[in-house]
Amino acid sequence: MILLAQDSISTRHGTFRESLFYNGLSQSVALTVGEIAGASRLLCRIHSSCLSAHGFGSISCDCSAQMDHAQAEVVRAGRGIIVWLEQEGRGNGHLAKMLAEPVKRRGLPQGAAYEAVGFQADARGYTDVVEILRHFKVVSVALLTNNPLKRAFLEKSGITVSDVFRVPRRAESKGVRCDFS
Numbered sequence: 001m002i003l004l005a006q007d008s009i010s011t012r013h014g015t016f017r018e019s020l021f022y023n024g025l026s027q028s029v030a031l032t033v034g035e036i037a038g039a040s041r042l043l044c045r046i047h048s049s050c051l052s053a054h055g056f057g058s059i060s061c062d063c064s065a066q067m068d069h070a071q072a073e074v075v076r077a078g079r080g081i082i083v084w085l086e087q088e089g090r091g092n093g094h095l096a097k098m099l100a101e102p103v104k105r106r107g108l109p110q111g112a113a114y115e116a117v118g119f120q121a122d123a124r125g126y127t128d129v130v131e132i133l134r135h136f137k138v139v140s141v142a143l144l145t146n147n148p149l150k151r152a153f154l155e156k157s158g159i160t161v162s163d164v165f166r167v168p169r170r171a172e173s174k175g176v177r178c179d180f181s
């Protein structure tokens with residue numbers, strides 16, 4: 001994992017420090033606020049890409065609302081990190097997402113819909129997050145998530161998770177979760 005570039009980025013929630021990492025295959029971005037080197041109980045959101053929501057404004061999933069919530073919370077806390085991962089369609093790619101979408105509309109849960117069209121229920125990994133947290137020498141994190149797999153992955157990798165804060169669900173998202181929060 002190498003750090004390619006750093007700059008500031010202004011958003012409607014506030015200004016973040018943007019750090020671009022590359023692992024030889026894919027990019028990951030850390031959006032940070034405040035001094036995070038050596039931080040304990042650092043507010044942390046792990047967020048996978050969703051072209052439908054972030055690129056096209058789709059309201060069929062929670063992804064945009066979750067990113068908004070994470071940015072607002074990190075700015076409000078005055079310190080924190082959001083790690084964006086290039087893991088479209090739960091790591092299966094956008095094709096898998098498009099193929100699974102009609103299956104989901106027939107009532108299957110997200111993971112089962114991916115399996116029904118020949119992909120993994122969840123192909124994501126969080127090794128890049130672990131490496132980025134180590135890069136910043138973060139001691140422990142308070143995760144913003146509803147997904148117990150994220151906590152489990154970090155803890156298995158030696159990252160201390162001090163707290164987990166649930167992400168509110170958005171009423172108009174029809175209950176569809178791209179990211180399982």
Ligand SMILES: [Zn+2]
Binds near residue numbers: 050052061063178179
């Ligand atoms: Zn989404």
